[in-house]
Amino acid sequence: MLNVVIIGASTAGHIIASQLAPKLPASHRIVIIDPAPTSYWPIASLRAAVVPGFESKVYHKLEQKNFFPANSKNVLVRQRVVSVEPASIVLDGEFEGSSQVPFDALVFATGASQPFPMRPKQEWSAEEIERHFKVMQQEIAASKNIVVMGGGPTGIEFVGEILGKFTGGEAKNITLIHRPQQLIDARAYKKLATTLEQKLRKAGVNLVLGDEHVAGPDFKVGKQDAGAVVRTKQGKEIPADYVFVAVGNSPNTQLLEQVDPSAVSANKLIKVNDHLQVKSTFFTNPNVFAAGDCADAPGWRSFVSSETEAGTVTTNLLAAIKKSSLKIHKAGPRAMVVPLGTTDGAGFAQLPLLGDSMLPEFLIPTVKGKDLFTAKFHGRFLA
Numbered sequence: 001m002l003n004v005v006i007i008g009a010s011t012a013g014h015i016i017a018s019q020l021a022p023k024l025p026a027s028h029r030i031v032i033i034d035p036a037p038t039s040y041w042p043i044a045s046l047r048a049a050v051v052p053g054f055e056s057k058v059y060h061k062l063e064q065k066n067f068f069p070a071n072s073k074n075v076l077v078r079q080r081v082v083s084v085e086p087a088s089i090v091l092d093g094e095f096e097g098s099s100q101v102p103f104d105a106l107v108f109a110t111g112a113s114q115p116f117p118m119r120p121k122q123e124w125s126a127e128e129i130e131r132h133f134k135v136m137q138q139e140i141a142a143s144k145n146i147v148v149m150g151g152g153p154t155g156i157e158f159v160g161e162i163l164g165k166f167t168g169g170e171a172k173n174i175t176l177i178h179r180p181q182q183l184i185d186a187r188a189y190k191k192l193a194t195t196l197e198q199k200l201r202k203a204g205v206n207l208v209l210g211d212e213h214v215a216g217p218d219f220k221v222g223k224q225d226a227g228a229v230v231r232t233k234q235g236k237e238i239p240a241d242y243v244f245v246a247v248g249n250s251p252n253t254q255l256l257e258q259v260d261p262s263a264v265s266a267n268k269l270i271k272v273n274d275h276l277q278v279k280s281t282f283f284t285n286p287n288v289f290a291a292g293d294c295a296d297a298p299g300w301r302s303f304v305s306s307e308t309e310a311g312t313v314t315t316n317l318l319a320a321i322k323k324s325s326l327k328i329h330k331a332g333p334r335a336m337v338v339p340l341g342t343t344d345g346a347g348f349a350q351l352p353l354l355g356d357s358m359l360p361e362f363l364i365p366t367v368k369g370k371d372l373f374t375a376k377f378h379g380r381f382l383a
C-alpha cells in the first residue's frame with residue numbers, strides 16, 4: 001500500500017489526517033508521525049499557566065485509538081523524523097522493520113517551537129506538562145510584581161489571565177514592556193491595539209511602550225531572586241518577582257532546510273506555491289505539501305490559518321492521488337481575538353464590504369474567552 005506520510009500530529013497534521021482518512025482510496029494509507037506523547041493546545045496555555053485546574057485541558061494524549069477507528073489501515077507512529085530523502089523519510093526508530101518509510105505523498109505539519117508554556121518540550125509526558133503548569137501557577141500566585149516582556153497577543157492575554165484570577169486584595173502589580181509604541185503587531189487593526197491599551201491602563205497595568213529590557217548577566221526568566229529589578233533601555237527600574245517572556249517563536253523547518261536551504265524563507269518558513277505544495281526540486285514527485293505554523297502560506301500563522309490550510313492540503317492530496325487538478329489555496333479573512341480572562345477582551349475581523357471591524361465586546365467571551373476553544377480541540381479526538 002502507498003503511504004501518505006504526515007510529519008507532525010498536532011493541529012494541522014491531525015486535521016488533515018481526520019479529513020483524509022474517510023476519503024482515501026484503497027491504494028493508500030496515512031502514516032502520521034510524531035514523537036510527542038500529547039497533542040498540545042497552545043491557545044489555552046496562558047490560562048493553564050495561571051488558573052489551577054486548567055492544566056489538564058491543554059493536551060490530549062497522542063494514541064492510535066484517539067486518531068483512527070479500530071482496524072483502520074491508517075497508523076499513528078510515535079517517533080521522530082530525523083531526515084527526509086527524495087521519496088522517503090527516516091525515523092529515529094523502526095516502523096515495520098525499517099527506519100525508512102517511503103511515501104507517495106508527504107506533508108510537513110511540524111509547527112513551531114516556543115518556550116513553555118506556549119509549547120511544552122516535545123518529549124514531556126502529560127504528567128510532566130501538568131507538573132510544570134502547577135509550579136508556574138504557584139510561582140505566579142506567590143509573586144506580587146510581575147513583569148511581562150512582549151505586548152503581542154500572547155503577552156496581553158497572559159496579563160489578562162492574571163487580571164482575571166487575582167482581584168481585590170490579591171491583585172498583582174503588572175508591568176508590560178513592549179518595544180514598539182503600539183501594542184500588538186503593526187499588521188493588526190490599529191483600533192484593536194488602542195482598545196486593548198485603554199483596557200489595560202484602566203485595569204492598572206503599567207504599560208512601558210517604546211522601550212525594552214536590558215538583559216544583564218543575572219537576567220533570568222520566571223521566578224526571580226529577592227530584590228530583583230528589570231532594567232530598561234530608557235533607564236526604568238522595575239521590581240520583579242516573576243518575569244514572563246512572550247516572544248520567541250521558531251518554525252520547525254530544519255528537516256527541509258538540511259536538504260534544501262532554498263526551500264526555506266528568510267523567516268524560516270517552508271516556501272509553498274498556490275496549491276500549498278513545497279517549492280523544492282529535492283523530491284522525486286510534487287506531492288509534497290506544508291500546512292500550519294511551519295508553512296509560508298498567506299495569512300497569520302494561527303490555528304485558523306492551519307485549519308484552512310489543512311482543508312486545502314486534504315483536497316489537494318486527494319486530487320494528486322487521483323491525478324486531477326489541484327485547488328488554489330485561499331487564505332481566510334483576517335481576524336484576531338484577544339481575551340482578557342473569561343469576561344473581557346477585544347477582537348476584530350475583516351468583514352465582507354466593511355473590511356476590518358471591531359467585534360462587539362459581548363461576543364469576546366463567547367467566541368474565545370470562556371473556554372479558549374478547548375471543547376473544539378478535545379472534540380477532534382475519537383477517544
Ligand SMILES: Cc1cc2nc3c(=O)[nH]c(=O)nc-3n(C[C@H](O)[C@H](O)[C@H](O)COP(=O)(O)OP(=O)(O)OC[C@H]3O[C@@H](n4cnc5c(N)ncnc54)[C@H](O)[C@@H]3O)c2cc1C
Nearest residue numbers: 008010011012034042043081110111112292293302303304
Ligand atoms: C498563547 C497562544 C495563543 C494562541 N491563540 C490563537 C488564537 O486565538 N487563534 C488562532 O487561530 N491561533 C492561535 N494561536 C496559534 C495556534 O496555536 C498555532 O497556530 C497552531 O497550534 C499551530 O499548529 P501546528 O499543527 O502547525 O503546529 P504545532 O502545534 O506546533 O504541532 C507541530 C507538531 O509537529 C511535531 N513535530 C515537529 N518536528 C517533528 C519531527 N521531526 N518529527 C515528527 N514530528 C515532529 C511536534 O511534536 C508537534 O506535535 C495561539 C498560539 C499561542 C502560543
